[in-house]
Every structure is written in C-alpha cells, then in structure tokens.
Amino acid sequence: MALFCDLVRDIGKDRKAGHLAASLSELTDVDLLLERILKDARSLISAEAGSIYIRRGQKLVLAISQNDYLERVVGESCELPFLNYALDLDHASLAGYVALEQRTLAIENTADIDPDAPFQHHTAVDKSANYFTQTVMTLPIKGMLPESIGVIQLINPLDPHGRAKGFDEDDEKILEFYVNSAAMSLEKAMMLRSLTLRNVELISRHDPQETAAHAQRVACLSAEIFEHWSTKRKTPYQERLRVLDLFPLAAMLHDIGKTSVPRSILTKPGRLDLKERATMEGHVLIGARLFRQHRTQLDKLTYQVILDHHERWDGQGYPGWVDIDTGRPLPGRVGPGGRVLGKKGSEISIYGRILAVADVYDALVSRRSYKDSFDESLSIQIMEQESGHHFDPQVIESLLARRSVLRRIRDRFPDSEDNEEMARELPLARAPLAYPVGA
Numbered sequence: 001m002a003l004f005c006d007l008v009r010d011i012g013k014d015r016k017a018g019h020l021a022a023s024l025s026e027l028t029d030v031d032l033l034l035e036r037i038l039k040d041a042r043s044l045i046s047a048e049a050g051s052i053y054i055r056r057g058q059k060l061v062l063a064i065s066q067n068d069y070l071e072r073v074v075g076e077s078c079e080l081p082f083l084n085y086a087l088d089l090d091h092a093s094l095a096g097y098v099a100l101e102q103r104t105l106a107i108e109n110t111a112d113i114d115p116d117a118p119f120q121h122h123t124a125v126d127k128s129a130n131y132f133t134q135t136v137m138t139l140p141i142k143g144m145l146p147e148s149i150g151v152i153q154l155i156n157p158l159d160p161h162g163r164a165k166g167f168d169e170d171d172e173k174i175l176e177f178y179v180n181s182a183a184m185s186l187e188k189a190m191m192l193r194s195l196t197l198r199n200v201e202l203i204s205r206h207d208p209q210e211t212a213a214h215a216q217r218v219a220c221l222s223a224e225i226f227e228h229w230s231t232k233r234k235t236p237y238q239e240r241l242r243v244l245d246l247f248p249l250a251a252m253l254h255d256i257g258k259t260s261v262p263r264s265i266l267t268k269p270g271r272l273d274l275k276e277r278a279t280m281e282g283h284v285l286i287g288a289r290l291f292r293q294h295r296t297q298l299d300k301l302t303y304q305v306i307l308d309h310h311e312r313w314d315g316q317g318y319p320g321w322v323d324i325d326t327g328r329p330l331p332g333r334v335g336p337g338g339r340v341l342g343k344k345g346s347e348i349s350i351y352g353r354i355l356a357v358a359d360v361y362d363a364l365v366s367r368r369s370y371k372d373s374f375d376e377s378l379s380i381q382i383m384e385q386e387s388g389h390h391f392d393p394q395v396i397e398s399l400l401a402r403r404s405v406l407r408r409i410r411d412r413f414p415d416s417e418d419n420e421e422m423a424r425e426l427p428l429a430r431a432p433l434a435y436p437v438g439a
Contacts, residue, residue, distance in 0.1 A: 014174060017044055017178040017181075020040040020043075021178050024037065024181075024182055024186075028188075029248060030189045030190055031223075032245055033189050034063050034064045037186065038051070038052050038065075038152065041179065044175060045137075045154060045157045045171045045174075046159070046160075047154040047155055047157045048067065048156040049067035049068065049133075049155040050152065051155075052065075053099070053150045053151050054149065055089065055149060055150045057089075058089045059087065059088065060095050060150060061085075067129075067131065067155075073130075091118045091119055092119065092120065093120070093121075093122055094120075094121060094136065094153070095138060097138075098138040098140050104139045105137070106136075107135065107136050108135055110135075121133065121136070135156050135166055136153055136155045137167060137171070137172065138153045138154075139153075139176060139179050141182070141183045141186065142183055143183050144187065157171075193249070196252050199253060200253070203259055206259050206261075206263055206266065207255070207266040209266070210255050213414065214413075217362050217413050218251050218358045218362050219247075220248070220413075221399075221402075221406075222251040222354050222358045223244055223247055223251075224409075225357060225399055226244065226398075227240070228398040229354065229395060243351075246297060246301050247301065247351065249302070250298060250302040250304075250351070254306055254355055255287070257283035257286035257287025258283045260282070261279060261283050266280075281310070281318050281319065284307060284309075288306045288324050291303040292324065304351045305349075307324070307352065308343065308348045308353070309355040309356050309359060310356070311343045311344070312344070312390050312391075313344060313353070314388075314389050315342040315345075318342065320342040321333035345392075357383065357392075357396060358399075360386075364378075364379035365406075366415055383396055383399065384400075
C-alpha cells in the first residue's frame with residue numbers, strides 16, 4: 001500500500017511540474033517569470049525559501065529571493081540590505097560551482113559539507129539575515145548557449161506540519177525537468193528584454209538623459225504604481241497580470257521618438273524657443289507611429305504609453321486630439337484660437353497617466369543637463385502640488401503608497417557610467433524583496 005501511495009504521489013508531482021512549466025508560456029516579462037519560476041519550483045518540494053541568480057560576466061547577480069520564514073518575521077519593513085547582491089563566478093560557493101559545472105548539487109545538511117570540498121556554504125549571508133540554511137538543492141538554469149543562464153536554489157523543504165524533511169527520492173529528477181523547461185521561457189523573455197534595452201541604448205546615444213538606468217527606473221515605477229492602482233480598484237487578477245507582464249517593456253520605449261529630434265535640441269541647457277519646442281513635442285507622434293499597427297498586445301500598450309504620456313490631467317498637455325500622421329486636429333477637437341484640444345482626465349489612458357507620473361518623478365530626482373537632482377521630499381512635494389493639474393490624483397495616491405520602494409529603485413539603477421552597462425543587463429526592472437540565503 002505504501003509503495004502504491006508513493007507511486008500516486010510521484011505521478012501527481014510529475015503532472016504538476018508539467019502543468020507549471022507549460023503555464024510559463026503565458027508570460028513574457030522577465031520579472032514575473034522569475035517570480036513564478038521560483039515560487040513554482042519551491043511548491044514542488046515545499047521549500048521554505050529559495051533564490052535565483054543570473055549570470056552576468058564573472059558575477060552571479062541575485063535576481064529574486066523568497067523566504068516564507070523571513071517574510072513572516074521581518075515583513076515589508078526590512079531595509080533589504082542585499083539589494084544588488086552578487087557572487088563571484090567561481091567554485092567557492094554552491095551557486096558558483098553549479099553555474100560553472102552545470103550539474104545539480106543536493107546538500108542534506110550544509111554543516112556536513114567536507115572542508116576539503118571545492119565548494120562551501122557561505123554562512124555569513126545566513127548570519128546577516130538571521131536564518132539557517134540546512135538543506136539546499138542548487139540547480140543550473142541552462143539555455144541554448146554553452147554557459148548557464150544562472151542557478152536556482154531551493155532551501156529547507158518542509159513537511160505538511162512545517163518540520164524539516166529533507167529531499168524525497170525523486171525531487172531532483174522532477175526539479176531538473178521543471179527548471180529545464182522553465183529555462184526555455186526565461187531565455188525568450190530575456191531576449192525580448194535585451195532587444196528592448198538595445199533600443200533604449202540607441203535613444204541614449206541620441207539623448208544622453210534617456211539612459212538604460214532611467215528606462216529601468218521608469219519601468220519599475222510604472223509597474224509598482226499600476227499594481228497598487230489596479231489592486232485598489234479590484235481589477236481582475238488575469239487583467240492585472242496581463243498588464244504587469246507588458247507594462248515594463250512598453251514603459252522603457254516611451255521616448256523612442258526622440259531619435260528623430262536633433263541632438264542640439266535634446267541637449268540644449270536653456271529654454272527651447274517655440275520652433276524647438278514644436279520639434280521636441282513631435283517625438284510623441286513619431287514614436288506612436290511605430291506601434292500603431294497593433295500586431296500584438298505589447299504594440300497596443302506601447303502605442304498608448306507613447307501617445308499619452310505627455311498629456312495632462314487638466315487638458316493642457318500634448319499632442320492632444322490629433323491625427324497621428326498629419327499632426328492636425330481631429331474634427332471637432334479645436335479650441336479657442338485654433339489650438340488643438342488636449343486630452344484630459346480619464347480621456348487619457350491609465351497607462352499614459354501612470355507613465356507621466358513615473359517619468360516626471362524620476363526626472364525630478366535625477367540630474368539633468370538643465371538641473372541638479374532634487375531630494376526625495378522636495379520631489380514628492382512637487383508631485384503632490386501638481387495632483388489634479390498635471391497628474392491624475394489617484395495615480396499620485398498610488399505613487400505615495402509605494403513611497404517605501406522609491407529609494408530601492410534608485411539604488412538598484414543609479415546614474416553612473418560604471419552602472420550603465422549593468423543596468424542594460426540586469427534581469428529585473430523591479431527591485432526584489434530579496435533575502436539571498438543559501439549562496
């Protein structure tokens with residue numbers, strides 16, 4: 001009878017692993033995929049914690065980490081000291097060894113690792129998080145290239161009563177199947193993210209302010225704001241997930257039309273004259289034209305983001321109600337003095353309203369050719385003053401509700417020449433709630 005129960009359990013695990021791997025094809029965003037992959041892999045063996053490291057040059061960069069125990073004990077108030085945490089890519093750590101050797105390591109008790117083994121468990125990380133990694137399985141994430149994409153670590157599996165139980169006989173086989181399947185979805189998503197950031201790099205070569213770090217910060221802010229805004233309005237889960245899967249990529253491309261604006265205008269330190277201003281404002285229509293065919297949902301969302309992100313809640317923004325090919329006002333959309341009427345209030349897509357807040361906030365806290373950076377308090381004060389004028393008051397409310405993560409976003413993607421290459425390569429637009437135990 002016991003053998004039969006074990007067989008039924010194993011078949012159930014195999015089916016669950018297959019179903020979870022198949023469901024990953026629904027996602028295109030690296031952030032959401034990493035969250036889902038780690039969560040699903042943990043669920044297969046009831047692991048209390050886990051982390052995913054992504055290979056970047058000679059480093060393994062912490063992409064995401066989950067820990068049920070620390071979430072309960074520490075909660076959201078934690079300062080998350082492991083932001084931008086990275087390991088050297090060498091054999092000294094479990095993660096580095098597995099990434100280089102591309103084979104799974106299952107350790108029942110990290111305290112029993114032979115001192116002469118080529119790898120060791122780094123207890124300093126556990127101590128700093130006040131956590132004990134006893135049982136850990138580290139698996140390589142292998143894509144099409146010879147080098148591994150990274151590694152996934154699954155830590156301290158628990159029985160139904162919350163007690164440590166070690167690994168079951170078939171855990172390694174089931175997890176290897178799931179991780180190998182997940183790697184295909186992850187590699188496709190990373191390719192799309194990489195192509196998007198290469199477009200951002202083209203923009204930044206034309207406009208030095210539009211850096212990869214800025215694009216990542218705006219993408220992160222937009223996702224955080226939308227998540228709060230949509231949750232408060234009880235938007236159906238699948239709709240929220242669909243938008244969160246696409247919004248970061250769309251947000252990164254909001255200023256792609258700037259490649260058509262002369263560099264002399266983009267880098268001018270003083271005020272623009274009327275002709276220069278008209279040329280600058282033209283970048284919105286030029287960018288929107290690239291995505292008007294709506295071949296995909298991402299095209300449609302990017303089109304709305306680009307077209308609406310310079311509109312204002314009070315109707316004083318641009319380009320307003322115009323034909324995107326000619327720039328002329330649409331019928332019945334001409335105001336006093338022949339001025340085209342701007343979109344206002346809910347006429348502006350929620351994606352444009354959110355992007356406007358994220359973009360302006362990041363511009364305030366960042367250094368520009370025409371200004372020094374403002375501190376966070378002053379920037380928030382300016383955003384609040386513009387609520388109901390420039391910005392949707394409810395979107396400002398969501399920005400303020402996410403205030404605790406604003407500094408994390410800037411810390412993850414600071415403006416510096418040394419950081420710029422890493423910003424183009426980091427897998428996340430959003431700062432992780434990270435506890436990198438088990439390295």
